[in-house]
Amino acid sequence: MRLVRYGLEGHERPGALDAQGGLRDLSGLLADIDPQVLARGLPASLGAVDVERLPQVEGRPRLGAPLARPGKIVAIGLNYSDHAAEAGLPEPAEPVIFMKASSTLSGPYDDVPRPAGAEKMDWEVELGIVIGATCRSVSEDDALGHVFGYVAVNDLSDRAFQLERGGQWDKGKNFDRACPIGPWLVTADEIGDPQTLDIWLSVDGQRVQDSNTGRMIFGCRHLVSYVSRFMTLLPGDLITTGTPAGVGLGMQPPRYLRGGEVLELGISRLGSQKYAITR
Numbered sequence: 001m002r003l004v005r006y007g008l009e010g011h012e013r014p015g016a017l018d019a020q021g022g023l024r025d026l027s028g029l030l031a032d033i034d035p036q037v038l039a040r041g042l043p044a045s046l047g048a049v050d051v052e053r054l055p056q057v058e059g060r061p062r063l064g065a066p067l068a069r070p071g072k073i074v075a076i077g078l079n080y081s082d083h084a085a086e087a088g089l090p091e092p093a094e095p096v097i098f099m100k101a102s103s104t105l106s107g108p109y110d111d112v113p114r115p116a117g118a119e120k121m122d123w124e125v126e127l128g129i130v131i132g133a134t135c136r137s138v139s140e141d142d143a144l145g146h147v148f149g150y151v152a153v154n155d156l157s158d159r160a161f162q163l164e165r166g167g168q169w170d171k172g173k174n175f176d177r178a179c180p181i182g183p184w185l186v187t188a189d190e191i192g193d194p195q196t197l198d199i200w201l202s203v204d205g206q207r208v209q210d211s212n213t214g215r216m217i218f219g220c221r222h223l224v225s226y227v228s229r230f231m232t233l234l235p236g237d238l239i240t241t242g243t244p245a246g247v248g249l250g251m252q253p254p255r256y257l258r259g260g261e262v263l264e265l266g267i268s269r270l271g272s273q274k275y276a277i278t279r
């Protein structure tokens with residue numbers, strides 16, 4: 001099922017897309033698409049829902065982030081060898097983990113203001129994994145059975161905050177709207193093998209990232225298992241799995257977002273995002 005949240009920011013309602021791409025209302029069945037609803041067994045209960053019989057939503061309301069208030073966002077760094085190379089860093093022997101705050105979430109068509117003082121704002125299209133069931137030291141064989149679904153993510157950064165201001169990467173990864181997700185949260189049954197998806201991003205119509213999730217160094221199965229050895233993964237947690245080559249940092253000379261650009265990105269079967277960088 002392709003799940004969405006629609007309506008004004010802060011007042012979104014849960015919905016789903018029907019076979020024709022029409023918007024249907026799920027609010028009669030679910031309060032929201034959030035960790036609480038996922039923990040109460042949403043993955044199982046969705047199986048009984050016939051989307052084609054849900055009420056149709058009139059008009060074309062705004063789509064918000066298709067997941068509300070994740071408890072945590074765990075990001076994987078340097079997970080495509082061509083991106084590690086363009087960043088001038090060795091391919092990691094184990095997954096690199098950093099955290100993004102859930103306050104960074106943004107809708108798939110919402111403009112993103114360049115944060116104050118950000119001179120090196122950059123893009124990273126990534127496949128996001130949404131956890132459906134609690135994982136503690138889950139085995140690789142069982143890992144994907146704990147996944148609720150997948151979502152397209154833009155892991156926005158400011159490279160100066162990330163790399164030139166001391167300490168860890170988190171300073172550059174957590175400004176407001178640094179994590180647009182969506183447009184759809186697609187349940188795992190509709191994706192099948194998550195290592196077969198085309199992934200791309202363009203800036204002002206120029207394709208700069210163009211890869212496939214099959215090129216990850218550490219695949220989704222390994223990442224869910226690996227992260228769950230260091231922290232408990234709870235329903236609604238989001239793991240964003242790293243970006244392929246083609247970010248602004250890797251260009252000669254580097255190309256950073258100044259405000260006024262339009263970003264467009266997408267992943268096979270997960271839809272596409274489009275918005276302007278403002279200021």
Ligand code: ZN
Nearest residue numbers: 124155242243
């Ligand atoms: Zn990233």
